[in-house]
Amino acid sequence: MNAMPRLTAAQESGTAGCPTTVRIGFIPLVDCALPVVAAHKNFAAREGLRLELVRESSWANIRDRVVLGHFDAAHMLAPMPIAASLKIGHLTVPMAAPLALGLGGNAITVSTGLWRAMGRGPGAPPQETAAALAAVVAVRARAGQPPLTFAMVYPFSCHNYELRYWLASAGIHPDRDVRLVVVPPPLMGDALNAGQIDGFCVGEPWNSLAVAAGTGVIAATKAELWRHSPEKVLGLSAAWAERHPDRVAALIRALTAAAWADDPAHHDELAELLADPAHVGAPAAVIAGALSGRLPLVPGGAAVRIPDFLVFSRSAATFPWASHALWFYSQMVRWGQTPLSAEGIAIARRTYRPDLYRAALKGTALALPSASMKVEGALDRPTPVASSTGTLVLGPDGFFDGRRFDPDQFEAYLGGFAIHSMNGPAAVAQAETD
């Protein structure tokens, strides 16, 4: 693939009036919104692109088909391109993430039985629900009961790291005190109902569907765990990005359709669009709840407003902050997925491409942050920051436990976690076949 010559801009854009087709793979989740909106609301056409959206069934398929060139780009879990560039996991090639596809949108849901045992009221803050869970875990351990099982969607996912962060905050070792397994999102609700798992961390609409089915209670949302935190990115192979700079730029501009998706005036239309079986295939009313950040947390409960539950555009939501990439790398190291190295830090940082983002959007009305990194968790209120237009305000970005991640103090940050698996995931002695 690397032998392909770099095309000139004229070759790139093709003949006038004939759009260039770009194939994008996606997983049916509410945050596949930006590619869907760009394809269906004329944003791509305006950039001379025709987006061919292909719905996929697993993150591994998404990765393989980007590597093989079946897809030019894909809706990816934000840590996926970093893992691929670091050569951890299967089929790895250097990847690039030039744009983020949304902040927030996930939640941790527990079974109604576990929620009763935890004994907290709906909407209790994450530190309280985590502490309540720790008490249940301790009681079970003393009684000699098997550990609780929690599910997430992929080893290199925000869900995995969020769930682990929340558990560890209350002293629960995710590799020792509970079991973590992967369950595909569409099977989460059934697994919870059948008692195969006790809780899960997943993106919408799957938490709300479990609540609507009466089987689960939302114990914490991503927005509460880490406000305005990264979730999905546009991922592509670095070689493709290198070969098609004009297509990458046009794609970035098309996907800033984000502003349309963020506008509450469009949420009903967007919910209908996403509800289509070709996209997410869930009831529009449930999707609308995720879009507006008003969701019932307990079965039969009234919708509760979660500030900044899912953010597509405001607060520079599409900007690929290098500090986000480095935070994911810190968690990969923390949980023993990869050893810490200066090279690893450099690779993680290089995978996110704010340079491509800026190049594509320079001169547009969109406010481009002047910095590419920030201290994550430092903002406790909306804060104006330096930008190309002088009008950018970033929303609060605090972690629920008050920690701050300063990318320049990488080792000190990692050293601050008492619970980790840096020497490889701790051995779990008990049979997994109980």
Added chain:
Amino acid sequence: MPPPSLSVAVIDANLVRAAILEDGLRAAGITSVTVICETANLLKKLVSLDPDVVIIDLEDPSRDVLEQMFQVSRLVQRPVAMFVDQSDGAMIQAAVDAGVSAYVVDGLKKERVKAIVDMAISRFNAFGRLTRELEQAKSELADRKIIERAKGILMKSRNLGEEEAYALLRKTAMRETRKLVEIARSVVTAAGLLG
């Protein structure tokens, strides 16, 4: 002496395809084949089976469960790799095109596993071809029925013989550069409307 037989797990919700693959594996001398078509609690099933090779339909979302097995090999007794990691680009392409992937226990002889993966690819392709042919045959049969009905309508309403009715349909299709069956469908629809 032949090496001990490998155990293979096939994860495929399509029972017919799984049976075709199982048949091929058995014919190739693999006696231990388990088909898993219900993927609830998949990890537990796989851990208790402890297969040497797992073959999975790429349309199954449970593929990500296997990714974790590789990532966290403490969950299984033996480390697991994705077969295509060890093979050439053409093999990867062929597997993904056929809609199948394989995970294998590390340390198995590449040639032994390659034969199994090749078999899976060819059987998945054969099944895909069969399905397409079946669909085509169904649609051809439906087309023929429509044409027969249109002929009958023309014979009755225009008082034509069977060959004349068919010739009229064909001539119209050629003149309008449309398919014969499309013209036939229009005739049937029109006859329905006009009673």
